[in-house]
Amino acid sequence: MIAQCKAGIVGSFPALNAREKDGEPPLLDAWLTRIQDELDRHNQANPDNPAAPFAVNQIVHRSNARLQRDIEICHKHRVPIWITSLGARPEVNAAAHDCGGIALHDIINNSFARKAVEKGADGLIAVAAGAGGHAGPQSPFALVQEIREWFDGPLLLSGAIATGRAVLAAQAMGADLAYVGSPFIATDEANAQPEYKRMIVDSGAEDVVTSSLFTGVSGNYLAPSIRAAGLDPASLERGDVSDMNFADASSRPKAWSQIWGSGQGIGAVREVVPAGALVDRLAREYAEARAAICA
Numbered sequence: 001m002i003a004q005c006k007a008g009i010v011g012s013f014p015a016l017n018a019r020e021k022d023g024e025p026p027l028l029d030a031w032l033t034r035i036q037d038e039l040d041r042h043n044q045a046n047p048d049n050p051a052a053p054f055a056v057n058q059i060v061h062r063s064n065a066r067l068q069r070d071i072e073i074c075h076k077h078r079v080p081i082w083i084t085s086l087g088a089r090p091e092v093n094a095a096a097h098d099c100g101g102i103a104l105h106d107i108i109n110n111s112f113a114r115k116a117v118e119k120g121a122d123g124l125i126a127v128a129a130g131a132g133g134h135a136g137p138q139s140p141f142a143l144v145q146e147i148r149e150w151f152d153g154p155l156l157l158s159g160a161i162a163t164g165r166a167v168l169a170a171q172a173m174g175a176d177l178a179y180v181g182s183p184f185i186a187t188d189e190a191n192a193q194p195e196y197k198r199m200i201v202d203s204g205a206e207d208v209v210t211s212s213l214f215t216g217v218s219g220n221y222l223a224p225s226i227r228a229a230g231l232d233p234a235s236l237e238r239g240d241v242s243d244m245n246f247a248d249a250s251s252r253p254k255a256w257s258q259i260w261g262s263g264q265g266i267g268a269v270r271e272v273v274p275a276g277a278l279v280d281r282l283a284r285e286y287a288e289a290r291a292a293i294c295a
C-alpha cells in the first residue's frame with residue numbers, strides 16, 4: 001500500500017488484515033503510524049511528487065467484532081479515505097467525516113447504491129462481475145449506467161481492470177476512477193506468498209471460478225488453488241450465508257487456507273514487478289490508448 005501511494009495512486013488495505021496476537025497492542029495502530037511516517041518522509045523528500053492519499057477498508061458485517069475499535073483507531077489517525085463493504089452504516093460515515101475523511105461504499109447493484117448514499121456515503125465503488133473477492137454478478141456496463149442515472153458523485157468501477165486501456169474504458173463508461181485489485185497481488189511489495197503471486201502470473205480468466213463455499217457469499221477464486229486443496233472447482237457445494245464470519249478466519253477448514261482469490265483480469269499480468277512499475281505500465285497504456293482513440 002505504501003508503494004502504491006508513493007507511485008501516485010490511492011493504495012488501500014482491509015483493517016482486518018492487521019491481526020495482532022491475543023494480548024498484544026492493536027497492529028492496525030502500528031501499521032497506520034508506520035504508513036504515515038513513511039509517506040510523510042516521502043513527501044518531504046519529494047515535494048514535487050507527493051504520495052497519493054491512502055484508504056482503509058472496513059468490513060461492516062455483524063461478525064466483525066473489531067469494527068468499533070478499528071473505527072476509533074482510524075479516526076485517531078485521521079485516515080483520509082474510508083472504504084466500507086458488506087453493510088452501510090451512518091456512524092462509520094460520520095466518523096470518517098468527523099476526522100476530515102471521505103467514505104466510499106462497495107456496492108454490487110443499484111439498490112445497494114441508493115441505500116449507501118442515503119446512509120451518508122460520499123462515493124460508490126461499483127463492484128462488477130469478474131472482480132476479485134466478493135464480486136457482484138452484474139456487467140459493469142449495466143451497473144454504471146443505472147447508477148449514473150441518479151448519482152453524480154464520485155463513482156469508482158471495479159472488476160477485472162488490469163490495463164491502462166481498461167482504466168480509460170471505465171471512465172468512458174461513466175466512472176470517475178478505476179479500482180484495481182488482483183494485479184497488485186503479483187507485485188514485489190505485496191505480502192502474498194510467492195506461490196500465490198506465481199499463480200496470478202500463470203493464470204487467466206478461464207482459471208477464475210465463482211463460489212460461495214469458502215465465505216458464505218459468492219467470491220472469485222483461482223481454480224488451481226482449489227484443486228491443490230483436493231476439491232473439484234467444477235462441482236463445489238454452495239456455501240451458507242449464515243457461515244459468514246469475519247471475526248475468526250481460523251474457524252474455516254485448514255485445507256482452505258491456501259485457496260486464493262482473484263479477479264478475471266489477470267491475463268494481463270505477465271510477471272511479478274514492483275508496484276511502481278505496474279503503476280507506470282498502467283499510466284503508459286492509458287496515455288497510449290487515449291492518444292490512439294483521440295487520433
Ligand SMILES: Cc1cc2nc3c(=O)[nH]c(=O)nc-3n(C[C@H](O)[C@H](O)[C@H](O)COP(=O)(O)O)c2cc1C
Pocket residue numbers: 014057059083084085106127130131132133134158159160161179180181182183260261262263264265
Ligand atoms: C484476495 C482478495 C481479497 C479481497 N479482500 C477484500 C476485502 O477484504 N474488502 C474489500 O472491500 N474488498 C476486497 N477485495 C476486493 C477488492 O477490493 C476489489 O474490489 C477487487 O479486487 C477488484 O477487482 P480485481 O481484483 O479484478 O481488480 C479483495 C480482492 C481479492 C482478490
